[in-house]
Amino acid sequence: GLATFMESEKIHAEALIVSDYSREYSHWNAKESLADWLQREHVPGITGIDTRELTKILREHGVMSGRIVFDDRPEEAKEIPPYEGINYVDKVSCKEVIYYNRGGKKKVVLVDCGVKTNIIRCFLKRDVEVIRVPWDYDFNDMPFDGLFISNGPGDPDTCDVAAKNIRKAMGNPKLPIFGICMGNQLLAKAGGAKIYKLKYGHRSHNQPVRMAGTNRCFVTSQNHGYAVDNNTLTSDWEPLFINMNDGSNEGIRHKTNPWFSAQFHPEAASGPTDTEFLFDKFMNLL
Numbered sequence: 001g002l003a004t005f006m007e008s009e010k011i012h013a014e015a016l017i018v019s020d021y022s023r024e025y026s027h028w029n030a031k032e033s034l035a036d037w038l039q040r041e042h043v044p045g046i047t048g049i050d051t052r053e054l055t056k057i058l059r060e061h062g063v064m065s066g067r068i069v070f071d072d073r074p075e076e077a078k079e080i081p082p083y084e085g086i087n088y089v090d091k092v093s094c095k096e097v098i099y100y101n102r103g104g105k106k107k108v109v110l111v112d113c114g115v116k117t118n119i120i121r122c123f124l125k126r127d128v129e130v131i132r133v134p135w136d137y138d139f140n141d142m143p144f145d146g147l148f149i150s151n152g153p154g155d156p157d158t159c160d161v162a163a164k165n166i167r168k169a170m171g172n173p174k175l176p177i178f179g180i181c182m183g184n185q186l187l188a189k190a191g192g193a194k195i196y197k198l199k200y201g202h203r204s205h206n207q208p209v210r211m212a213g214t215n216r217c218f219v220t221s222q223n224h225g226y227a228v229d230n231n232t233l234t235s236d237w238e239p240l241f242i243n244m245n246d247g248s249n250e251g252i253r254h255k256t257n258p259w260f261s262a263q264f265h266p267e268a269a270s271g272p273t274d275t276e277f278l279f280d281k282f283m284n285l286l
Helices: 033-042 050-062 089-092 117-124 160-169 182-190 277-285
Strands: 098-100 107-112 128-133 146-149 179-180 195-211 217-228 237-243 249-254 257-260
Touching: 098 117, 107 117, 117 128, 117 217, 146 160, 146 182, 160 179, 160 182, 179 182, 179 277, 182 195, 182 217, 182 249, 182 257, 217 249, 237 257, 257 277
Parallel strands: 107 128, 107 146, 146 179, 179 257
Antiparallel strands: 098 128, 195 217, 195 237, 237 249, 249 257
């Protein structure tokens, strides 16, 4: 089954950095301390770090790799591999086909690029049978009513197999397709557009976006380091949402076929839920 409070089966962060850490915990739902959880998951953590200063460095110089060292000789540590070119999606995707809510009123294939649990919950509460497949699985011979492409980490250019399978599915112009986050980028790639790396990335729960062609604005949760290049969208596609802070792409839609996506997270479990209606939009297309 699905976890009640967690968005994934395990911690996917490589490490945790905090300024101050309290060993005492008091939340009524807590079963263990943060330190115990990290230790159980074999994730290193460090405290006593000036995170405000660290944030200033990242804000000025952009996203960069880093490591935790335990002595004053970091030059002796192994070289950090480049972030680009590593297929992080393959590390977090499921390894076999998983079914949820068999017999639901509609069948949706969910391409798992690192799906958050609440995305599955959003489908289940709408009585959808979810067929969760690995990121590189060719689902095109399966019977289903709609295709969903999930969120996920890293560089979308490492997921060409997924883009190829999506492009193959586009051979049916009546098939509804919906993507979120990485799903937005893979749908764009399948449609012929290009992706670029943002200097800072968008990582917060209060990112304002505007629906293209309207004055409607929404507060959204975002966590991505890449974006679709609007200038490379072919004539059949157009932006669906625009980031109000930097003007970057936050979603696309096909002008005639039932295909659309969002770069942000309409399902965000901690909110905001201003854009969860996108799931209903997808349901109406099925």
